[in-house]
Amino acid sequence: MEYLENRELSWIKFNKRVLEEATDPDTPLLERLSFSAIYQSNLDEFFMVRVGALTDREKTDNTQKDGKTGMTPSQQLDAVFTAVRRLQPSVEEAYKKTTDELIPYGFEHVTFDTATKDELTFLELYFKREIKPFISGIVVNDDLPFPFLKNKEIYAVVQLSAKKTTIGIVPVNHEQSERIIHLGRGGKRFILEEEVVLHFAHLMFKNYTVLDRALIRVTRNAYIMASGRGAEFRERMEELVDKRKKLAAVRLEISDVFSRESLDYLCRKLKLKNVRVFTSRIPLDLSFLYTLQEYDSDPKLHYVPRSPRKPAVLSDTRSVFAQVKQKDILLSYPFESINLSFIRLLQECANDPKVTSIKITIYRLARNSKVVDALCTAAEQGKDVLVMIELRARFDEANNIEWSKQLQEAGVKVIYGPRDYKAHSKLLLITRKAQGGGYDYLTQVGTGNYNEKTSTLYTDLMLLTADREIAADAEDVFNGLLNGTFVESPRKLLVSPLALRPQVLAMMDEQIEIAKNGGKGYIGAKINSLNDMAIIEKLVEASQAGVKIELVIRGLCCLIAGVPGFTENITVRSIVGRFLEHSRIFIFGTDGPEQKIYIGSADFMSRNTIRRVEVAAPIEDEKLRKRIREMFRILMKDNVKARVMLSDGTYIRDRRTERQPLLSSQEYFYDEAYSKLELKQNRQEQLKKNRESGAAKKKPGRPKKSASSAKKPAVKRTRKKKEE
Structure with missing residues (x-):
């Protein structure tokens, strides 16, 4: 074709x-x-x-x-x-x-x-x-x-x-x-x-x-x-x-x-x-x-130094678990620090006596992994720790074999996933005793590995949520990994190999119906690669029905955009820059309450959609939905590192008009992380000054009162007693 x-x-x-x-x-x-x-x-x-x-x-x-x-x-x-x-x-x-x-x-x-x-x-x-x-x-x-x-x-x-x-x-x-x-x-x-x-x-x-x-x-x-x-x-x-x-x-x-x-x-x-x-x-x-x-350290020879910021959304005074219990949290790497967010969460939970279990899927780890350290600490403190580590992670097999041994020695229960399917999901489930009885749950679903090194080099997203239905789905995923079975009917998560592609195709069908009925259908996706023929054919069908489709695909893409009669309503762009684009975002529908947004570990590759265990989570908090929508818009506006696919399959730099300012999405997101943290620090500094100022006003001793003024309070107190 x-x-x-x-x-x-x-x-x-x-x-x-x-x-x-x-x-x-x-x-x-x-x-x-x-x-x-x-x-x-x-x-x-x-x-x-x-x-x-x-x-x-x-x-x-x-x-x-x-x-x-x-x-x-x-x-x-x-x-x-x-x-x-x-x-x-x-x-x-x-x-x-x-x-x-x-x-x-x-x-x-x-x-x-x-x-x-x-x-x-x-x-x-x-x-x-x-x-x-x-x-x-x-x-x-x-x-x-x-x-x-x-x-x-x-x-x-x-x-x-x-x-x-x-x-x-x-x-x-x-x-x-x-x-x-x-x-x-x-x-x-x-x-x-x-x-x-x-x-x-x-x-x-x-x-x-x-x-x-x-x-x-x-x-x-x-x-x-x-x-x-x-x-x-x-x-x-x-x-x-x-x-x-x-x-x-x-x-x-x-x-x-x-x-x-x-x-x-x-x-x-x-x-x-x-x-x-x-x-x-x-x-x-x-x-x-x-x-x-x-x-040579000459600044002219290097990129402007950047370092991951402390996530402005997180407070230093309360545990990450407590903050997630209050509201969903979205983290964005490399712009925010994995050490000051996810690693902090694991370390806190490893030492929290109320945490009873930690379950996690691991694909690739850093050389000196703090993740492993925290999991070993948790197991040594008597917590139930389950780690599904993928021994078939290409070129990391030897590393993961050694990590599996180290984890087992610390008392962690280690499993290796389904017989003929790789587990590529980025999934964590923490169970904690709740005040007053019962349990609270924290589920993390991400797009990237739990790797401190690559988290500074790859763009990725991570959702932390206390949603109980998502936690129940996560529990089902881990039970499946333990028993060699697959999740078929999740409540909220998308879980391959059985319950991701059918749901994605169904959500695309919804947009096709909207377009056929005269509405504005929309599909947006940011992925690393696209070769799944079922999804490609559905995208073509959607384009022919008039659905607007925007795809940000860093790597291989087996669909050619802009071909008359087939894909003229599809835009494909690839962003290649300082950081490796690695996050996955799926958007179905135009802005509004009916719009569905997911992040997860799966690309639209048949190996991901039907031959691996992958997990994607819905973004339901409106503030987080707004943030991801804005992220996607910035990616679509990138005119510095983006290339746009032409109808012959070639790529050219995005053409910028003279009036358009230069916009590098990666630099934009880093600037945003810096400014958010700076704004938070400024607010905290101002609050501190206000408190100090208020305390200073109260500090001087009471002025001496005149005889007449000293009697008035006593009269009032007497009057009050009489009224009572």
């Missing part, structure tokens, strides 16, 4: 938008380098997971076609490789342009051609003393075994003179590795370790003549599927995580033109077709660029 886009190609368009930030003149120079590194990191994961999955599919059933574009796995892979290759010149240009612009600030990535004579002498000595003792060269040909090349590790390869094809391989990484070798200016003048190893690689093969040399980097398949529930599942996951390191290669990156004979030999040994070889004339691993940020 002309309004559908292939999932993989749509994702590559998203990564192109990330790359645009690496060339945006309004982005500070060192931040531009970070976006180059993010682009590459994203692409690495894409090859490991998505290309890995397509490669497996190509081998098992190459006739299986993509439901949106009719492409076979082979055709999709060819299209992916072509799209990635087309972007490579822009990737290289972004890196080179930014590093050139950093030269006036003292930064210089030195090569052996630009190094001074003294630096060349130093580098040779450095190689012999600091690198060569820790590495070894491996000679390989058809008579000798080919070594295992680790995922994303850099190797120097050389073509050696011999009768048959013979190459030498030198692993660059070792225990004493210092990737950035400082040559001066506090490290800002540098060369990379792999470049030094490559230059002196001939010293590792003294019995051979080196004919050609290059750096290589292998990307391996990381697509693994696992199912299970019990204690043995953790052991199974540990085995799979270890096995993943040794899966088949899916890509070979090489630093320069290399001997065709030797390259063909490498591909044969790695079982790769030449189409999977990608040449790069910039460093093969750009992760070192994050370190460069630390080498």
Whole structure:
């Protein structure tokens, strides 16, 4: 269909938008380098997971076609490789342009051609003393075994003179590795370790003549599927995580033109077709660029410093639980601090003798997690603590396995969720003894992980509520996770895999009916990705019925907006900026009491809507509804970091008229958080002054009273007694 886009190609368009930030003149120079590194990191994961999955599919059933574009796995892979290759010149240009612009600030990535004579002498000595003792060269040909090349590790390869094809391989990484070798200016003048190893690689093969040399980097398949529930599942996951390191290669990156004979030999040994070889004339691993940020504190090279604010809505004098009992609270990250809100809530409840139980679903955690600390404290104090930790959270499997062990050791009851479904929900339920008997409940539903680090980098929302029906739904979710069943008929929450998509489609149908009857139907959504065909087809139906649809989709979007006859009433925009857009908002209906607003953990992806446990909560407090409506309007007005999808599926920067002021939604929300807290602090300061002023007026001693005035009160008291 002309309004559908292939999932993989749509994702590559998203990564192109990330790359645009690496060339945006309004982005500070060192931040531009970070976006180059993010682009590459994203692409690495894409090859490991998505290309890995397509490669497996190509081998098992190459006739299986993509439901949106009719492409076979082979055709999709060819299209992916072509799209990635087309972007490579822009990737290289972004890196080179930014590093050139950093030269006036003292930064210089030195090569052996630009190094001074003294630096060349130093580098040779450095190689012999600091690198060569820790590495070894491996000679390989058809008579000798080919070594295992680790995922994303850099190797120097050389073509050696011999009768048959013979190459030498030198692993660059070792225990004493210092990737950035400082040559001066506090490290800002540098060369990379792999470049030094490559230059002196001939010293590792003294019995051979080196004919050609290059750096290589292998990307391996990381697509693994696992199912299970019990204690043995953790052991199974540990085995799979270890096995993943040794899966088949899916890509070979090489630093320069290399001997065709030797390259063909490498591909044969790695079982790769030449189409999977990608040449790069910039460093093969750009992760070192994050370190460069630390080498210069010049404000011109960095974003304006921002730090999460204390939530103005929370009081310091009462517990978070008590405040939520009084009214629903909405928190917005990274603009507000997770440590001074959610972590504070957990710590208070862990030490509250009236709290009887804490139940939580965990997907990803920070390295030194205060969440785990609080849960362990609660369990050690005798509370009933249940943690559903998802061991299949991609690339966090090993971390979560270790967290599960630590939690169990502290007395926490740990479960791993449904056998064939990931639990991706962000759900917390706290039970507390109520004054006068019975229990009070606090339920938290969020869009992001309980991760202190990413909460400063990702935009997310969190609802805290004392609503008893929502608490009952949350209890049902946890019971289902315990028993391996799914919630079918929730009272208020949306809960996949059985009770989220049907409800979303039904609410879209309501808007279609309104539009068909001459009213103003409206659907708004902020999500990370869209590929669920049932939802896509319903959106098309709604557009054809005249429903106004506004979608803010950061990543892949398989629906093309603005296609006449199909999606002309749909607007799709993507915001890519300083912070990763991660919150999910669903809006059905125009402003008013009938409008339905939800926040939750699910994207409109079939994996979220029917193959995971996800939770979304209604926003019912009018103040919070108003706040989210305003948030969504600001997102739709962003003309700094927003890109708008055209009817051919391409994206352009939102066009701004001369009269329109610049509006970056992320900066707007941060300014708002700062101003709200400042306003609250000013009010508190004024109240303090008023109290001090009132106290000062009362402080002086009573003035001496005249005899006549002293008698009057006594008369009044006497009169009063008589009246009584």
